[in-house]
Amino acid sequence: MDAPYRASPLALTVLALLHHKPLHPYGMQRLIRQWGKDQVVNVGQRTGLYRAIDRLHAAGLIAVRETGRDQQYPERTVYEVTDAGRRVAKQWLCDMLAVPKQEFPQFPAALSQLLMLTPQEALDALGRRADALAATLEGYEAALEREADLPRITMLETEYLRAVTAAEAAWLRTVLDDLREGRLPWSLEVLAAIAGDRSP
Incomplete structure (x- = not known):
């Protein structure tokens, strides 16, 4: 350099x-x-x-x-x-x-600590995120439609952000469904016991 x-x-x-x-x-x-x-x-x-x-x-x-x-x-x-x-x-x-870079955005970090919440608290918080993602996705769609007459090369970052946001929203819907249907249960007591068993 x-x-x-x-x-x-x-x-x-x-x-x-x-x-x-x-x-x-x-x-x-x-x-x-x-x-x-x-x-x-x-x-x-x-x-x-x-x-x-x-x-x-x-x-x-x-x-x-x-x-x-x-x-x-x-x-x-x-x-x-x-x-x-x-x-x-x-x-x-x-x-x-x-070169893909190892970045540390806050959402995966928060997911790694989700066990601090009850399943219902997690459902509430992630539900709010799903609503926010839906609004963001609408914004990207509107931007792409508004600038449809521009060369595609000028809108690639918006295409990417739309694709990433859509993928996250789709994944999040499956997690929310699992939380609502009881397929993703946990209890703080059971997790504390597991953590105790695995302590050095």
Whole structure:
């Protein structure tokens, strides 16, 4: 790698935006949201974006093109990608596409501790998640329908999110059915006894 900077979705997105044209941070954030990339990149807090920009700049992957101001806005720094930044961005992109990464999202972690709840409590919580997934899925479907005239390549991340969400929703329905029908029972007392038997 050309620079000692760790890949991240946000850093890759900044480099990709600057690959197309020089931008100031506000313009980057606006385009991320306008193009729907905030589905896959967290730009809820602008400080995270500024931090990524500072690190990319320190690593030599982006450079200041100009600093200007007008009557409506405070001073704005416009950044451009460097040759090193272009090389690193392509390397990161290929690695992220090719190599599955061991990530630690919160839902599987919560599932691993489900035994803390009673079956009814689990049913209630997972039922709320199923409702939320259904609403999210409707949103992805609407987005794909709304942007149907765009080239498919621009909507692949939404297709992926829809597929992953649909798969989770289908799996969750089977778990909820098993909980409702009593096919997935447990009791805290029995589990405590099992844990005691397996203690070293």
